[in-house]
Amino acid sequence: MNYRRVTAALVAIISTLFAALLVATLSSLWQQPAQSLRDAVQAALPESRVGNPVTAVLLDYRGYDTLLEFAVLLLAGLAAAPVTGRAAASAMRIPSPYVDKSVGRLLIAPIVLTAASVLWVGADAPGGAFQAGAIGAAAAVVLRLSGTLVRPLPGQQLLSPMALAVFLIVGFACLAMTGAFLGYPRAAVRELILCIEIAAAVSVSMILAGLFETLYGIAGRRA
Amino acid sequence: MTVGVATLIYAGVGAVLVVIGAYHVIVLQHPLRKLVALNVFGSGIFLILVAGGARTPGSSADPVPHAMVLTGLVVAVSATALGLVLALRLESADSAGERGDAGP
Numbered sequence: 370m371n372y373r374r375v376t377a378a379l380v381a382i383i384s385t386l387f388a389a390l391l392v393a394t395l396s397s398l399w400q401q402p403a404q405s406l407r408d409a410v411q412a413a414l415p416e417s418r419v420g421n422p423v424t425a426v427l428l429d430y431r432g433y434d435t436l437l438e439f440a441v442l443l444l445a446g447l448a449a450a451p452v453t454g455r456a457a458a459s460a461m462r463i464p465s466p467y468v469d470k471s472v473g474r475l476l477i478a479p480i481v482l483t484a485a486s487v488l489w490v491g492a493d494a495p496g497g498a499f500q501a502g503a504i505g506a507a508a509a510v511v512l513r514l515s516g517t518l519v520r521p522l523p524g525q526q527l528l529s530p531m532a533l534a535v536f537l538i539v540g541f542a543c544l545a546m547t548g549a550f551l552g553y554p555r556a557a558v559r560e561l562i563l564c565i566e567i568a569a570a571v572s573v574s575m576i577l578a579g580l581f582e583t584l585y586g587i588a589g590r591r592a
Numbered sequence: 593m594t595v596g597v598a599t600l601i602y603a604g605v606g607a608v609l610v611v612i613g614a615y616h617v618i619v620l621q622h623p624l625r626k627l628v629a630l631n632v633f634g635s636g637i638f639l640i641l642v643a644g645g646a647r648t649p650g651s652s653a654d655p656v657p658h659a660m661v662l663t664g665l666v667v668a669v670s671a672t673a674l675g676l677v678l679a680l681r682l683e684s685a686d687s688a689g690e691r692g693d694a695g696p
Contacts, residue, residue: 405654
């Protein structure tokens with residue numbers, strides 16, 4: 370009796386049942402009239418003084434979820450951390466044979482500028498902290514692969530927790546000012562959101578770049 | 593084709609991806625393939641979320657599912673990276689003979 374095949378058959382049966390359940394749920398959901406929070410968000414948007422509803426949802430209305438998400442990201446970065454640093458830096462193949470060194474060096478500044486502009490524009494147009502963080506991580510990866518940076522990423526230990534720290538500080542400051550954790554005083558809400566977003570973009574870039582370097586270092590050591 | 597039917601098709605594709613990803617996460621043996629299946633599973637869920645947010649009549653969509661998908665994307669990327677670190681560590685431990693069981 371092949372254990373693996375029996376397991377696969379059982380999982381296939383359960384998956385079919387799960388598929389049927391999903392289809393039934395979704396079709397019944399879709400037959401009901403659409404209930405959306407779009408109008409509620411649009412109505413509350415002037416109060417948060419940002420133009421982008423997604424940014425307002427992420428950092429104002431659901432700010433607590435985003436705070437917890439920064440904690441999750443930091444945990445993932447920390448779990449990969451023991452391999453980063455000097456050990457990983459020596460094991461990575463720098464410069465990578467697939468990235469031309471001079472082209473890489475030229476690319477870094479435009480990528481960073483794109484990240485900064487996506488971050489700034491994200492207050493009123495599509496964009497924001499997470500997108501800017503991902504683009505910033507790309508800049509760090511190009512920095513590493515083109516051989517421009519040879520030593521470990523500077524300030525990684527300090528900058529990775531910065532998003533969580535800034536978010537917590539702002540939250541407790543709001544608690545002191547308005548009596549509600551993360552209850553922004555409405556006169557300064559846009560500026561506070563931008564502060565948190567800047568810290569978030571930097572931290573997300575650092576964490577994602579650190580994860581890449583861990584993997585590249587492990588792979589480099591085994592190659 | 594009404595908006596409702598179009599978004600239902602998107603949600604249906606998302607459901608298909610969810611089921612395919614869930615089945616293969618359990619059944620596949622190699623950790624890297626499991627991670628890819630997990631990503632497919634996540635992409636299916638994001639599709640369902642975004643399709644649900646697009647159901648509102650009118651031009652603009654519900655921004656709350658969009659925000660959820662944004663955070664979910666970044667968390668999925670870092671979870672995949674963490675899974676890759678663990679898979680590589682598992683493989684190096686396996687080749688060094690550290691594992692106690694006689695697993696695959």
